[in-house]
Every structure is written in structure tokens, then in C-alpha cells.
Amino acid sequence: MSGILDGKRILITGVLMESSIAFHTAKVAQEQGAEVILTAFPRPTLTERIAKKLPKPVKVLELDVTNDEHLDRLAGLVKEELGSLDGVVHSIGFAPQDALGGNFLNTPFDSVATAMHVSAFSLKSLAMACRPLMADGGSIVGLTFDAQFAWPQYDWMGPAKAALEATSRYLARDLGKDSIRCNLISAGPLGSMAAKSIPGFSELADVWNHRSPLEWNMTDPEPAGRGVVALLSDFFPKTTGEIIHVDGGVHMMGA
Ligand SMILES: NC(=O)c1ccc[n+]([C@@H]2O[C@H](COP(=O)([O-])OP(=O)(O)OC[C@H]3O[C@@H](n4cnc5c(N)ncnc54)[C@H](O)[C@@H]3O)[C@@H](O)[C@H]2O)c1
Numbered sequence: 111m112s113g114i115l116d117g118k119r120i121l122i123t124g125v126l127m128e129s130s131i132a133f134h135t136a137k138v139a140q141e142q143g144a145e146v147i148l149t150a151f152p153r154p155t156l157t158e159r160i161a162k163k164l165p166k167p168v169k170v171l172e173l174d175v176t177n178d179e180h181l182d183r184l185a186g187l188v189k190e191e192l193g194s195l196d197g198v199v200h201s202i203g204f205a206p207q208d209a210l211g212g213n214f215l216n217t218p219f220d221s222v223a224t225a226m227h228v229s230a231f232s233l234k235s236l237a238m239a240c241r242p243l244m245a246d247g248g249s250i251v252g253l254t255f256d257a258q259f260a261w262p263q264y265d266w267m268g269p270a271k272a273a274l275e276a277t278s279r280y281l282a283r284d285l286g287k288d289s290i291r292c293n294l295i296s297a298g299p300l301g302s303m304a305a306k307s308i309p310g311f312s313e314l315a316d317v318w319n320h321r322s323p324l325e326w327n328m329t330d331p332e333p334a335g336r337g338v339v340a341l342l343s344d345f346f347p348k349t350t351g352e353i354i355h356v357d358g359g360v361h362m363m364g365a
Contacts, residue, residue: 113143114343119192123149124201129302132201134335140165149173175232181239195243197342200252204228209266211309225266230273247289251341254294263310282351291350293341297334298357322358
């Protein structure tokens, strides 16, 4: 059976639990014919355990996206395994507790800086670390939560996502000459570890119960994973700097 990622080599970050968007991305990518390599934070052992539930075995490499040594050695390690890359998935987000949950006005800059470093600047770091492996072009895909709006509880993750969205556009601008596209999926709320770490996340997620034209299932990350895989495929060949919503339609509802 042929798939839309047949013959493609894809690096996927962010597999932590089975609830991770990255886990479902890896699953759909393998089902669609891709050869997948995962990176793990904080420990490869955790990701390796979850990765056993994927359709095919995968290699897991350690990557803290704020660690320059990890970033510097990444291309060499991936090259040994796969030779080159056609796609890279950034499925990474983190903000310290005092940057979330209604503390916006009192968050210290150190915590804001951490959120920005891990959640936004890291898209540039990952893209540059993988660029040498995409000599024939490629597709970089990240995950955002619509940064046009001020959401309840989301606090400094909001500005971090706004920075991620802008970073994606600037990467699209600067990497276009290498035939590398950079796009984001803007997902609706999903009950992953990252989401559970946001105090009051259910209040935010409840918006989808009232406003989503399509029924939204917070426990099903597969639609987001499918969106990522579509952007990794050859079916968006001239799309870059774009944000595609996989949010049930909430982004376009006026009330
Ligand atoms: N869950 C949601 O409601 C939702 C909605 C829209 C967008 N997103 C975004 O999707 C992406 C994936 O999140 P998820 O919901 O699958 O949660 P998740 O907790 O499963 O994934 C977050 C990942 O970030 C990784 N990470 C954190 N710090 C890191 C670091 N320093 N280096 C490398 N990796 C690091 C974690 O290991 C984890 O795998 C994030 O960008 C998140 O903001 C999530």
C-alpha cells in the first residue's frame, strides 16, 4: 500500500506520552510510509517505552532543545541512522508554573525567558541543527495554540506561541531559498502532559464545548497528527509560513 510519506525520512521531537501530539504524528507518519527517528526529553528511556507502541521500531536520540551540545551533535547522529532528512517536527512547549494559570501580571522575566527559549527560539535552533541534512529541501512543521487571542490561564505561553508563529514565518522567509518549507498546525485543546501542567486548563478547554462547529474530542490527538503529516507530505509543495488550524473551526467563530 502506498502512503503520502513513502520514502521520506522524518525527525520527530516531543514524544513523551501516548497523549503527545508527536506520538500520533509518528504513528500516522509510519502508517503513511515514513522512516521516523525520535528525539527525547528529559530521558530517552521514557520515550523509548512509549515508542514501543508505534507500528514500527524507531531509534530515539536525546535532545534538550536548549542544550547547544545536544544541538551540535544532532545532525551527525541522525546522519548515521538515516543519511538525510525530508522533514522535521517541532512538538515542544514548556513554561514554568509561575508563567501560567492567571499569574500573568506577576511572572518574573526569568520564567518568561525560559518559556520563550524552549517554546519559540527552539524552532530556529532545531531548524538550524537539521538544515545540513535537508540539502534537497524539506518540510519543518511545528505546533501552536492560536496566538491571536488572549486565552484564560494560558498567560505567558500566549506570547511564547506568538513568538513561535513569527519565528516560523521568518524561517520560511530565510529557508525558502533552500526549498525548505516551515509551517505550523494550530491545534485545539488536547489533554496531554503539557496541557495538564496548565492550572485551570479545563476552563480553557471548555470554550471548545460551546464554540466548536465540529465536535471536538480533547482526548484524540490524531487529527492534529494528521495535519502535521499532511504538511510534511508533497501535497503542500508551495505552502510556507502558513498556520493551518486543526481546531474544529473555533478560530473563525465570532461568538
Ligand atoms: N495539548 C494542547 O492542548 C495543545 C494545543 C495546541 C498546541 N499544542 C502544542 O503541541 C506541542 C506538543 O505538546 P503536547 O500537547 O503533545 O504535550 P506533551 O507534553 O506530550 O509534549 C510536550 C513536549 O515538549 C518536550 N519538551 C519540553 N521541554 C523540552 C526541551 N527543553 N527540549 C526538548 N523537548 C522539550 C517534552 O519532552 C514533551 O515531549 C507543544 O508545542 C504544545 O504547545 C498543544
